[in-house]
Amino acid sequence: MRPQSTTETSPLQWGETFRDGSRRMVGNDQLRANLRNATETIRSKRDARAAETQNWEELRHAGAAIKRYSLDHLADLLEELEANVTANGGIVHWARDAHEANAIAYDIVARHQVDEVVKVKSMATQEIGLNEYFADRGIQAVETDLAELIVQLGNDHPSHVVVPAIHRNRSEVRDIFTDNFEDGNRPSSDDPRELTMRARTHLREKFLNAKVAISGANSMIADTGALSVYESEGNGRMCLTLPEVLISIVGIEKVIPTWQDAEVFTELLPRSATGEPMNPYTSWWTGVTPGDGPQEFHLILLDNGRTTVLADPLGRDALACIRCGACMNICPVYRMVGGHAYNSVYPGPIGAILTPQLLGAFEDGDPSATLPFASTLCGACYDVCPVKIDIPSILVELRRRSVESGAGSGSGWGTAMKASSEVMRSGRRLGAAEALLPLGRAVADKEGRITQLPWPVSSWTKSRDVPSPPTESFRRWMSRREKAER
Numbered sequence: 152m153r154p155q156s157t158t159e160t161s162p163l164q165w166g167e168t169f170r171d172g173s174r175r176m177v178g179n180d181q182l183r184a185n186l187r188n189a190t191e192t193i194r195s196k197r198d199a200r201a202a203e204t205q206n207w208e209e210l211r212h213a214g215a216a217i218k219r220y221s222l223d224h225l226a227d228l229l230e231e232l233e234a235n236v237t238a239n240g241g242i243v244h245w246a247r248d249a250h251e252a253n254a255i256a257y258d259i260v261a262r263h264q265v266d267e268v269v270k271v272k273s274m275a276t277q278e279i280g281l282n283e284y285f286a287d288r289g290i291q292a293v294e295t296d297l298a299e300l301i302v303q304l305g306n307d308h309p310s311h312v313v314v315p316a317i318h319r320n321r322s323e324v325r326d327i328f329t330d331n332f333e334d335g336n337r338p339s340s341d342d343p344r345e346l347t348m349r350a351r352t353h354l355r356e357k358f359l360n361a362k363v364a365i366s367g368a369n370s371m372i373a374d375t376g377a378l379s380v381y382e383s384e385g386n387g388r389m390c391l392t393l394p395e396v397l398i399s400i401v402g403i404e405k406v407i408p409t410w411q412d413a414e415v416f417t418e419l420l421p422r423s424a425t426g427e428p429m430n431p432y433t434s435w436w437t438g439v440t441p442g443d444g445p446q447e448f449h450l451i452l453l454d455n456g457r458t459t460v461l462a463d464p465l466g467r468d469a470l471a472c473i474r475c476g477a478c479m480n481i482c483p484v485y486r487m488v489g490g491h492a493y494n495s496v497y498p499g500p501i502g503a504i505l506t507p508q509l510l511g512a513f514e515d516g517d518p519s520a521t522l523p524f525a526s527t528l529c530g531a532c533y534d535v536c537p538v539k540i541d542i543p544s545i546l547v548e549l550r551r552r553s554v555e556s557g558a559g560s561g562s563g564w565g566t567a568m569k570a571s572s573e574v575m576r577s578g579r580r581l582g583a584a585e586a587l588l589p590l591g592r593a594v595a596d597k598e599g600r601i602t603q604l605p606w607p608v609s610s611w612t613k614s615r616d617v618p619s620p621p622t623e624s625f626r627r628w629m630s631r632r633e634k635a636e637r
């Protein structure tokens with residue numbers, strides 16, 4: 152069942168903390184099996200593509216450099232982009248937040264007097280809750296990406312930025328199609344080919360009747376005013392070419408300077424996202440052309456917290472993300488609980504650093520402020536990221552801010568952390584604490600594990616074991632050694 156967003160201003164995040172969300176998801180064996188199969192397949196394909204690309208590290212380096220340059224020159228590049236989109240016959244709008252972006256898009260659609268629009272898969276429109284905004288005003292926004300369609304018809308939330316229905320298996324998809332498709336188009340089996348053909352028939356009618364389409368973009372080129380969508384099915388291209396009106400809602404961080412820069416992402420993105428050497432469909436469009444494609448093109452440039460993130464010297468690196476999803480596929484936490492546990496449009500390691508920053512959520516009691524704690528800090532996300540975002544360092548910094556704001560101060564965990572920091576701050580107190588080490592060894596089991604400790608440390612041992620303390624502490628070993636050397 153689709154969870155509800157808690158605030159009117161932030162469809163980006165909803166209600167629960169990661170802790171509650173993960174508790175709910177981790178008990179779902181079917182979900183875990185679906186996730187394991189899908190992420191393992193994508194990961195091995197991605198690893199094979201990276202290994203066979205001789206200049207993979209140079210490409211990553213180039214991708215990282217282009218994104219950092221673009222973020223450093225964002226204002227200039229956006230002005231250049233606006234001038235070129237306008238010169239090509241497009242209309243540029245600037246939206247400070249979700250409400251403004253939705254209102255601009257709705258005004259355009261209302262002027263064309265339609266009650267249905269088709270959509271290309273887009274994270275930006277999820278971030279602003281466009282479908283729900285339109286539905287409240289009597290307009291149905293139809294997702295045309297197959298996985299997004301499954302999620303939409305199942306009244307569900309996407310679980311992954313590239314593979315939104317990663318948590319569903321084919322029999323679940325068959326049931327969703329059976330419940331939603333018209334007579335004569337209901338699937339008779341869960342054969343993937345049949346399911347795809349049924350979805351195709353359902354969508355074909357939507358494409359042919361749609362007057363307005365809504366998309367995001369993978370990148371925007373400042374020096375030409377061109378926008379791109381990379382996809383696997385061709386449904387996005389139908390939306391981009393058949394309707395009379397195209398509205399693209401794009402985060403401002405998607406701008407890059409030149410066509411040549413786009414070459415790098417054409418190599419990096421499909422390899423990192425789906426393990427393909429190239430996207431089957433890469434569409435580019437530049438303004439409007441009489442008699443060819445949409446005759447009215449609107450570009451809505453979305454801020455929605457991005458300029459605040461940009462002002463942060465460390466955290467701004469999150470804006471370099473190209474939404475490939477590779478960090479999710481490798482993350483041991485994501486792979487165990489899936490995207491719904493994060494309770495945010497952006498799940499996984501990138502979501503854990505992007506969502507709290509976009510929302511400015513560092514305060515105690517804010518569910519988004521807990522997201523940076525949803526990580527083992529193993530560093531795998533950094534190793535796999537095609538644009539070298541140092542996610543672990545940003546996680547640690549956001550944790551620091553959260554702790555400084557007093558997050559968790561009333562909990563057992565907060566009390567335990569406070570107590571241990573007091574002990575470690577003083578050599579004398581640490582020495583006194585070492586006197587308790589033999590007691591720790593006494594309560595350890597035969598394998599050298601302590602599985603149960605009293606409150607407040609019980610909040611740790613409830614889910615993890617503590618190793619038995621060594622027979623000699625480091626400080627004692629050091630002082631013995633120093634004495635021997637004298």
Ligand code: SF4
Pocket residue numbers: 423471472473474475476477478479501532535536537538539540
């Ligand atoms: S943070 Fe890196 S690996 Fe994760 S989605 Fe973004 S670009 Fe991909």
